[in-house]
Amino acid sequence: MFRPVPRRGLLAAVVASVVLAACASTPPRNPLAEWRGSPNHDVRRARLVVLHHTDMESAEAALHTLQTGNSGGPVSAHYLVGRDGRLYQLVPEELRAWHAGAGRWQGQGDLNSASIGIEIDNDGQSPFPDAQVQALLRLLEDIVARTGIPRAQVIGHADLAPSRKRDPSALFPWARLAEAGFGLWPRPAPAPAPDDFDPWRALRLVGYDLADPEAARCAFQRRFRAHECRLDEDGNASWGEWLPGDLDILHDLERQRLEGGG
Ligand SMILES: [Zn+2]
Structure with missing residues (x-):
């Protein structure tokens, strides 16, 4: 049964929500220690960008999954790049999105903590349209300019989880990214490897x-x-x-x- 909220109760609810909002913007402090705050700090920074393909039929379907979850549980990414080049953001870069899962790269684990995750709207079998690649390149330029993430540290999901993941697919244009300076890429006509090369x-x-x-x-x-x-x-x-x-x-x-x- 619906009952109107008494006026005093409504005021208390408003005050409580304002206090909660204020708390939400203040990171928790450790009660074990005496707080002696310093202004000399900034947000923790990612040092890697991880690219995925969504393996879904549409950007809207992917957005829904990234706001809820898949069969394995809740998932997200910082960005989604639509086939038409539209860019969507789902999680602020300073926060940890849930896109990488278990995996390692250059000896490091917990790569959700260390990376910005970009999902690319693609069904896993189709080429990546030009408008989409252009939008991705614009986004990568923006990210590395602001964050200082080295341009070579743009990798694929399958790079960090090779036994579990196959994205982005073999159709993904890594060579085009390399032309723009993103991702590790072989130099033209590399010299032959020596006989004892491992x-x-x-x-x-x-x-x-x-x-x-x-x-x-x-x-x-x-x-x-x-x-x-x-x-x-x-x-x-x-x-x-x-x-x-x-x-x-x-x-x-x-x-x-x-x-x-x-
Ligand atoms: Zn992935």
Whole structure:
């Protein structure tokens, strides 16, 4: 049954909501310690950008999932890039969105804490339209200019979780991103790798976690060779092999890392 709120109760509710709003804007302080605040601080910063494709039919469907969850639980991302180039933001960059899940890159875990997540509206089988790529490049320029995230530190979801994820797909135009200076990318006509070159050591140095070496190789080939590994009966990528040119490219990427690239 509906009952009108008494006037005094309404006032108390308004005051309570104002107090709550004020509390919400003040980060909690540790009661174990005496607060001696300093003005010399700023927000914690991400040091990585992680790109995804949504694997869904539309931006609206993806927005709904990113505001609620999928079969695995609640998920989100900082941004979504529509097929038409429209940009949506769902989470402020200073906060931790839930897009990366379990994974490692360059030896670091908890990558949700360390990254800005960008979902790209794509069904997983279609090319990425020009308007969408242009919008993504504008967004990346904006992010690196404001945050100082190194341009080489733009990676794919599958790079950090090669045994679980396959996005963005082999159709994603990493070469175009590289032309604009984003993401690690081999230099033109890399020199041949030496005979004693260890591609697994190079993969690890580039950033890949080798808990599942075959999956890491598949992620490398999807990302740098636009090559998709075959799947076994259980849907796992396996039985891959090094493709002609893989080792030369890895050797060049390793050298870029050693020279301080990214
Ligand atoms: Zn993803």
